[in-house]
Amino acid sequence: MAKVREGDGGIVSHAEAVAEKPERRLIFTAPYEPYSFNGYHVRISIFEGPLELLLYLVRRNEADVREIPLAEITSQFLEHLQLMREVNIAITSEFILTAATLLYLKSALLLPQPEIGDEIEGDDGPQKLSEGEIKAMLTRRLAEYSGYREAAEYLQERFERRALMFTRFNDEGGQVGQPEVVELGSVSVFDLIWALREALNRLPDGSRLRIKRRKVTVAMRIKAILSKLRSKPSGCAFWELCDDCQTKLEVIVTFIALLELIRQRLVTAEQEKPFAPIVVHLAPT
Amino acid sequence: MANVLNEGEMEQANDAVCSQEAKAAEPDERQLKRAIECLLFVSDKPLSLNELKGVLEVNSELIQRLIGELMREYDERSGLAIVEVAGGYQMVTRPECAFYVSRLRQPRRIKLSRASLETLAIIAYRQPITHPEIEQIRGVDSSGCIARLLELGLIKVVGRRESPGRPYLYATTERFLDVFGLKDLSELPPIEQWQSKVAEAEIEVSETKGS
Numbered sequence: 365m366a367k368v369r370e371g372d373g374g375i376v377s378h379a380e381a382v383a384e385k386p387e388r389r390l391i392f393t394a395p396y397e398p399y400s401f402n403g404y405h406v407r408i409s410i411f412e413g414p415l416e417l418l419l420y421l422v423r424r425n426e427a428d429v430r431e432i433p434l435a436e437i438t439s440q441f442l443e444h445l446q447l448m449r450e451v452n453i454a455i456t457s458e459f460i461l462t463a464a465t466l467l468y469l470k471s472a473l474l475l476p477q478p479e480i481g482d483e484i485e486g487d488d489g490p491q492k493l494s495e496g497e498i499k500a501m502l503t504r505r506l507a508e509y510s511g512y513r514e515a516a517e518y519l520q521e522r523f524e525r526r527a528l529m530f531t532r533f534n535d536e537g538g539q540v541g542q543p544e545v546v547e548l549g550s551v552s553v554f555d556l557i558w559a560l561r562e563a564l565n566r567l568p569d570g571s572r573l574r575i576k577r578r579k580v581t582v583a584m585r586i587k588a589i590l591s592k593l594r595s596k597p598s599g600c601a602f603w604e605l606c607d608d609c610q611t612k613l614e615v616i617v618t619f620i621a622l623l624e625l626i627r628q629r630l631v632t633a634e635q636e637k638p639f640a641p642i643v644v645h646l647a648p649t
Numbered sequence: 650m651a652n653v654l655n656e657g658e659m660e661q662a663n664d665a666v667c668s669q670e671a672k673a674a675e676p677d678e679r680q681l682k683r684a685i686e687c688l689l690f691v692s693d694k695p696l697s698l699n700e701l702k703g704v705l706e707v708n709s710e711l712i713q714r715l716i717g718e719l720m721r722e723y724d725e726r727s728g729l730a731i732v733e734v735a736g737g738y739q740m741v742t743r744p745e746c747a748f749y750v751s752r753l754r755q756p757r758r759i760k761l762s763r764a765s766l767e768t769l770a771i772i773a774y775r776q777p778i779t780h781p782e783i784e785q786i787r788g789v790d791s792s793g794c795i796a797r798l799l800e801l802g803l804i805k806v807v808g809r810r811e812s813p814g815r816p817y818l819y820a821t822t823e824r825f826l827d828v829f830g831l832k833d834l835s836e837l838p839p840i841e842q843w844q845s846k847v848a849e850a851e852i853e854v855s856e857t858k859g860s
Contacts, residue, residue: 413788
């Protein structure tokens with residue numbers, strides 16, 4: 365059941381809500397011209413969609429999918445979008461739509477009226493949907509989507525079992541080839557974004573507002589990452605790779621450098637279990 | 650045409666033919682079983698019941714019974730197995746032996762990303778389905794995955810939807826059944842069992858710190 369917060373009246377815009385919390389330092393900025401990272405332009409195509417991000421955040425925040433603090437999820441979702449944009453990860457309009465839906469649900473919380481009927485795009489075109497109906501729609505889409513995710517895992521298992529049974533004839537199969545996109549293996553891109561958030565939050569106060577920048581390139585950060593990993597064979601968390609960073613830009617560039625190293629299979633990123641901290645190692649040669 | 654045989658001779662001739670046919674109609678079951686084994690051995694793809702019937706010219710029940718016997722015999726004594734896949738029967742090496750076999754032969758070189766598997770799962774359960782419908786479920790651009798699945802022969806175009814844009818309709822292929830070791834599409838577990846877990850949980854909106 366939706367509980368409406370009393371007392372404040374009026375809708376607090378998301379940006380203001382973010383600024384209110386002292387520990388939450390990430391400030392939404394307008395899209396800016398991407399810096400030219402000395403010719404490096406690792407464009408990451410992620411295959412996970414907004415529902416997957418939502419599921420990821422839900423699971424990270426809760427043990428099961430029962431109680432989801434909607435406000436918290438919405439903030440995190442938007443933060444992730446912002447960061448993904450900054451590291452040049454392609455975001456589809458579906459992401460924006462999901463974000464808008466979440467924001468709508470969240471704002472519905474803050475309004476004094478318990479029930480809101482408004483024009484909004486439903487699955488079948490513009491219809492009047494109440495807040496409850498929107499929630500139901502979101503739940504339904506989440507359920508549907510996660511069903512197919514599990515089905516995909518089932519297919520993977522069947523594939524592996526079948527692959528152990530050979531026939532007399534050579535199976536042409538498909539070409540294997542090197543993937544062009546970054547293959548993250550078992551680590552989810554959202555886990556990496558989470559690690560990026562952590563690293564950004566660790567920056568000393570006020571550093572984000574610093575105008576003067578040290579020159580930083582992806583090549584430099586690649587060298588720095590590799591040397592740090594060599595000196596610590598047990599592996600580093602992403603924030604450790606950034607502990608000499610002083611500005612947000614340096615952290616972002618370090619992140620991009622890390623993705624490039626992963627793509628070239630020079631380093632690996634692993635986690636012990638889902639949502640455990642990501643540890644980066646030099647790849648075994 | 651004049652009838653050259655009298656009635657008695659006609660009857661005798663008929664009996665002779667009938668008894669020959671009778672002999673042919675009761676082939677040695679052992680012979681048949683061995684024949685089935687040979688056919689499975691030489692075929693480069695799963696053999697359907699109809700195909701076997703066409704070659705052996707006996708009825709389906711007999712073939713199925715004999716294959717059942719063969720399967721049991723193979724289970725007992727052989728490193729090979731007879732499996733039912735893609736609507737037919739095929740002779741394959743046992744998974745336990747894969748370690749050695751793979752030293753001699755390359756394993757199936759299909760590599761499917763999780764995204765492609767998701768797309769494939771959606772098509773498998775919802776066929777026929779269009780590209781925009783797939784994207785609505787996944788929320789991501791799926792054209793790369795669809796192209797790859799087409800390339801690998803795991804899906805095919807089966808028509809167009811008569812709606813704006815007339816998008817292509819996709820469905821899975823026989824090869825899909827083969828690659829994933831499925832007898833037929835009904836062998837896919839009902840998707841509801843996975844979906845209901847989330848559906849039961851309502852998104853409970855709660856008053857939280859600082860919302």
